[in-house]
Structures are given as C-alpha cells and as structure tokens.
Amino acid sequence: MTALSALVRRDIRIALRVGGGALIGVLFFLTVVVLMPFAVGPDLALLSRLGPAILWLGALLASLLTLDRLFMADHDDGSLDLITMSRTPLELACAAKALAHWLAAGLPLIVATPVLGLLLNLDMVATGAVALTLLAGTPALTFTGMIGAALAVTLHRGGLLMAVLVLPLSIPVLIFGVAASQAAIVGPMTFGAPFSILCALSLVSLVIGPFAAAASLRHGLD
Amino acid sequence: MQLAGRGVVCVRGGREVFSGLDFEATSGEAVAVVGRNGSGKTSLLRLIAGLLIPAGGTIALDGGDAELTLPEQCHYLGHRDALKPALSVAENLSFWADFLGGERLDAAESLATVGLDHAADLPAAFLSAGQRRRLSLARLLTVRRPVWLLDEPTNALDVAGQDMVGGLMREHLARGGLIIAATHAPLGIDSRQLRIGGAV
Numbered sequence: 001m002t003a004l005s006a007l008v009r010r011d012i013r014i015a016l017r018v019g020g021g022a023l024i025g026v027l028f029f030l031t032v033v034v035l036m037p038f039a040v041g042p043d044l045a046l047l048s049r050l051g052p053a054i055l056w057l058g059a060l061l062a063s064l065l066t067l068d069r070l071f072m073a074d075h076d077d078g079s080l081d082l083i084t085m086s087r088t089p090l091e092l093a094c095a096a097k098a099l100a101h102w103l104a105a106g107l108p109l110i111v112a113t114p115v116l117g118l119l120l121n122l123d124m125v126a127t128g129a130v131a132l133t134l135l136a137g138t139p140a141l142t143f144t145g146m147i148g149a150a151l152a153v154t155l156h157r158g159g160l161l162m163a164v165l166v167l168p169l170s171i172p173v174l175i176f177g178v179a180a181s182q183a184a185i186v187g188p189m190t191f192g193a194p195f196s197i198l199c200a201l202s203l204v205s206l207v208i209g210p211f212a213a214a215a216s217l218r219h220g221l222d
Numbered sequence: 223m224q225l226a227g228r229g230v231v232c233v234r235g236g237r238e239v240f241s242g243l244d245f246e247a248t249s250g251e252a253v254a255v256v257g258r259n260g261s262g263k264t265s266l267l268r269l270i271a272g273l274l275i276p277a278g279g280t281i282a283l284d285g286g287d288a289e290l291t292l293p294e295q296c297h298y299l300g301h302r303d304a305l306k307p308a309l310s311v312a313e314n315l316s317f318w319a320d321f322l323g324g325e326r327l328d329a330a331e332s333l334a335t336v337g338l339d340h341a342a343d344l345p346a347a348f349l350s351a352g353q354r355r356r357l358s359l360a361r362l363l364t365v366r367r368p369v370w371l372l373d374e375p376t377n378a379l380d381v382a383g384q385d386m387v388g389g390l391m392r393e394h395l396a397r398g399g400l401i402i403a404a405t406h407a408p409l410g411i412d413s414r415q416l417r418i419g420g421a422v
Contacts, residue, residue, distance in 0.1 A: 002320050003320060003322070005320075006321045010306070010313075010317045010321075013308075014308045014309065077302050081300060081304070082322070084272070085271055085272060085296060086322055087290065087322070087324070088323075
C-alpha cells in the first residue's frame with residue numbers, strides 16, 4: 001500500500017510542478033470551449049443545445065493530451081524497469097499511475113466545468129448534470145487511454161498513434177456521457193438509464209485497463 | 223546464496239547475441255562481465271533482472287528469500303538513472319525507498335555517503351551526470367537487496383567517486399551480497415571475470 005500511495009503522490013507532484021501536464025490539460029479545455037462560441041456564433045439557444053457535447057469533447061481531448069506520456073516518461077528515464085522489477089504487481093502500479101493521472105488532469109476539468117458552462121449559456125441544472133457525467137465518465141477515458149499509452153511504449157510511437165488507438169474506444173463513453181447530460185436538460189429520456197451505463201463503462205475500464213496495460217508493457221520489455 | 227545461469231541464450235531483434243552461456247556467483251562474490259561493445263553485457267544484466275526473457279536456458283537464485291522472485295531481490299543500476307527532473311534529490315530517493323519497500327536505511331545517511339547531502343533540496347534537473355550517478359547509487363544503499371546488477375557503475379564518476387563505488391561494493395560483498403557488473407574499466411575490487419562474445 002505504501003508503494004502504491006508513493007507512486008500516486010509522486011505522479012501528482014510531477015504533474016503539478018512547472019512543466020507538468022495538469023495545468024496544460026485545463027488550459028486546453030478552456031481554450032477549446034472558449035473558441036466554440038466564436039465559431040458557432042452568438043445564438044444562445046444553439047449554444048445551450050450544443051453545450052454538453054462541446055464540454056464533453058473538450059474534456060475528452062484534454063484528457064488525451066497528456067495521457068500519451070503516462071508511461072513514456074517512465075520508460076525513457078528507466079523508472080519503468082524498476083517498477084517492473086519491484087514487488088508491486090505491475091497491474092496495480094498501472095492502476096495507481098492512471099489514478100494519479102485522473103486526479104491531476106481529470107478532476108481539474110470537472111472543477112472547471114461550471115465556469116465554462118456560463119460561456120455556453122448552460123443553466124445551473126445543466127452544468128451540474130454535465131459535471132456529474134464527467135465525474136462518472138472521465139475515469140473510463142483515463143483507464144482505456146492507459147491501454148493506448150502502454151502500447152505507445154511497446155511500439156515506440158507516441159502522440160498520434162495513441163489518439164488513433166484510443167479515440168475509437170472512447171466513443172461509447174462520449175455517447176452515453178452526452179446522452180445523460182441531454183436527458184437531464186431536455187429529456188425525454190430519464191437521466192438514470194444512460195448515466196448507469198456510463199458508470200458501468202467506467203467500472204469495466206477500471207478492471208480491464210490495468211490488466212491490458214500491464215500485459216502490453218510486459219510484452220514490450222526490451 | 224548462489225546465482226547461476228545455465229545455457230542462457232539471448233536473442234535480440236532476431237539476432238542471437240550469445241548462446242550457451244554458463245555463469246555462477248555466490249554470496250560475497252563479484253563477477254565482472256567483460257566483452258566488446260555489443261557483445262551482450264547489458265542484455266545479460268537485463269536477463270537476470272527479468273527485463274528480458276531468455277530464449278533458452280535458466281537463471282536461478284538458490285538460497286534467497288523463497289517468497290520473492292529473482293528480480294524482486296535485485297537492484298538494477300542501468301544506463302538510465304530513473305530520476306525525475308521535477309523532483310528534488312531527497313524526493314527522488316524517498317520515492318524509490320517507499321516504492322521498492324523492504325528493509326531500508328535512512329535516506330539522509332545514504333545521501334551523505336554518496337556526497338549529495340548538500341544538494342538534498344535541489345531539483346534533480348540541475349544535477350550533473352556524475353551527481354545523477356551518485357543519486358542512483360544512493361538508492362542501492364537506502365533499500366537493501368542481496369543482488370546488485372550494475373551496468374558500468376563508475377560511468378561519469380570522478381576518481382573519488384570511483385573509489386567510493388569500490389568501497390560500497392566491498393561493503394555489500396562483506397554483508398554477504400552478490401554483484402554482477404558489466405564493465406570496461408577495472409572494477410576496483412577482487413572479482414571473477416566472465417567474458418562473453420570472444421576476446422576484447
């Protein structure tokens with residue numbers, strides 16, 4: 001337990017220091033959402049209808065932005081060798097790293113959502129609904145994205161390959177995340193059904209992600 | 223405690239690096255792996271550390287902790303020093319101490335031993351190559367492991383640093399430890415030579 005909490009604390013600390021990824025993700029999210037009203041125009045009704053989708057897309061891209069370095073940095077400086085050799089199972093170490101990434105890069109996006117909701121003409125209920133769906137859905141983005149991050153290490157390719165691999169996996173999360181938000185705002189569906197599926201997607205990825213990532217990392221040992 | 227390899231075959235990128243390699247090392251003994259560039263010295267260390275899978279043969283540790291695998295009882299000091307530039311010297315060291323676990327020594331004491339106590343609060347980004355090497359060595363001192371796998375341990379170190387490494391290795395051997403070191407330079411301690419890949 002000490003080992004895992006040490007890993008989580010270290011990754012969060014690095015992410016929050018100068019040059020870390022946490023702030024960059026939030027700034028990117030902010031930029032994407034702020035640009036949107038300029039592109040769509042000042043039609044308030046249209047903005048509030050598109051709002052949840054824009055927030056979700058922004059959060060998706062922002063969380064991918066820093067995810068490709070999840071294992072690459074540790075691989076490049078040799079930390080991954082020591083993590084692989086250690087007494088901590090690699091699966092748990094992967095889960096701890098993903099948790100740290102979500103705490104440092106995912107949680108700030110959710111905190112920023114109410115502010116950005118104002119820019120998209122979303123009322124309190126709508127903003128709350130989007131924030132809640134992001135809270136339930138972003139762990140799924142991080143934990144499936146982790147598989148792509150591990151493959152990027154195995155294949156020695158980062159960046160775009162990672163986006164191409166991970167974005168298709170995040171389609172269900174996006175669909176049910178936006179559906180739950182829309183259901184809360186305009187209906188006619190109940191909020192509960194898509195939200196439950198969103199939670200289920202997160203839980204499934206919490207289980208599959210660490211095992212798949214660890215398997216990929218082990219396969220890529222060199 | 224005895225570390226032994228029998229008929230070890232190493233294949234990398236479809237090319238056989240070495241084959242039929244036998245070696246052994248017992249407690250208190252150091253083995254210096256020598257050979258020309260590309261003969262597979264680093265590969266051998268990574269095979270022992272479990273970071274490469276042997277294409278044939280076996281590597282086993284007798285008399286170690288039965289609960290633990292061989293890599294879990296090893297320290298691996300590779301070319302890359304597993305340091306995070308954003309963290310301070312003390313933070314880097316205490317992270318590895320917490321993460322690797324097991325029997326441990328005071329981190330401040332090991333920093334003093336390797337001559338980095340004055341730089342404990344400095345971000346690792348500002349360390350020189352030699353200082354980074356010293357910080358990696360501090361990890362070996364802080365967390366106790368019976369088997370040390372050292373890849374060019376004296377790389378980038380000044381003369382005093384090389385003497386220090388010699389002293390640390392002697393202490394480790396005296397405690398009943400075991401060292402496998404890949405090296406071009408003389409190790410500075412009594413060691414058995416293991417030559418791979420023909421004459422240097």
